[in-house]
Amino acid sequence: MRYYETLYIVNPNFEDKKVETILAEVGGELQKTKTKVINHHVWGKKHLAYPIQKQKYGTFILMQYGKEDAGSLLEFDTWMKLNTSILRHLTTRLESEPVQIEAPVIESSKKSNEDSEASNKKEKGTEEKSGESEKVTETQTESSDEVSAEKDPVEESIEENATSGEAPEETQEQEDTAETEEADQDAENTEKEAD
Amino acid sequence: MAFKSRRKYCYFTENNIKEIDYKDVKLLRRFTNDQGKIMPRRVTGSCAKMHRKLVRAIKQSRMICLMPFTDTGVE
Structure with a gap:
């Protein structure tokens, strides 16, 4: 089992409902690649260090997940790139299993x-x-x-x-x-x- | 001019930090100057191994917009 972490930025002007749908979308897309989502929650609205698409602020969403098979996350990565509502994303590999912070948001939104x-x-x-x-x-x-x-x-x-x-x-x-x-x-x- | 020699030490090995998280901006800020440039190892005194990890973390942090590539102080 390998553990990964994806942090992505969403347009700050989106309403809570829209953010929830994005959370569900991303979670759904990720589950196509046989992954188990451990954490998926909104970090909150933050000031960006530099403007992206003329936005000074961004809603940060953190997602941590484990992947059993050794297949690549390339498809998910390209999907994230093509998704227009996501300003930017970064996937990193975690050394150890992340601690579950709260009840996964995806299940509740489904x-x-x-x-x-x-x-x-x-x-x-x-x-x-x-x-x-x-x-x-x-x-x-x-x-x-x-x-x-x-x-x-x-x-x-x-x-x-x-x-x-x-x-x-x-x-x-x-x-x-x-x-x-x-x-x-x-x-x-x-x-x-x-x- | 008499210089008082100060002991330089690696912040990470001293505090027993093994991994550097790119989300910990507060920590990473200490190793960049006001312009947002990464400080050299001869200034910070961090060991080579941890400096490599630090540089990686700072660059990741820049990519996801948590830290600036350049910070001129003008918004």
């Missing part, structure tokens, strides 16, 4: 009856997780006001979910990065002086 149930479950899940990850967010805001100010609330909530499992490690890393940043800057300065 069956309209289960939509409400699935969304309720998601809300419960996020509530539970948010309690655990409060400490992480506090430290983040303290250490990096600039970065957190730029982030959207949606994006932050996703990051909370992602980091909730590794809360203590994250805080340590934060402190370490602060120290090392200083060290790096000093190193730069010395370099310049030396030149």
Whole structure:
């Protein structure tokens, strides 16, 4: 079993329903190639580093999946390229099996009856997780006001979910990065002086 | 001029980071300058193995529009 990850950008002006249909489309296309989708969720609307098709913002969607046979993902790749509603996509191979973050979105979007149930479950899940990850967010805001100010609330909530499992490690890393940043800057300065 | 020698060290081996994720923009930003250029190894002090992985991650991040190819500060 090989594990892959595809991150793709969708036009930010699409409504939630349209995004859901795109999620279903992409998931359906991928299942033609005998893959098992593990994660498929919206990252949120983010500012693009450079404009793509005159769009300054984009809705990022992350999809992680496992593939049993050794067939190539070339067909899926070309399909993604030809899909006009997807601005850009990137597929990378994962070293290990990804952790399932939440209930797959595709199943809920396929069956309209289960939509409400699935969304309720998601809300419960996020509530539970948010309690655990409060400490992480506090430290983040303290250490990096600039970065957190730029982030959207949606994006932050996703990051909370992602980091909730590794809360203590994250805080340590934060402190370490602060120290090392200083060290790096000093190193730069010395370099310049030396030149 | 008296220079105080500072120990350069690889950030990744020091913090026991084995894999670099292209989605971790906050981390990758530390290894690019204001223009968005990748900093050389002699400045960052990272080991060759991890620098290769870092470069790969930054370039992937650029492709998916999370990081800029060039950042002149003008929007």
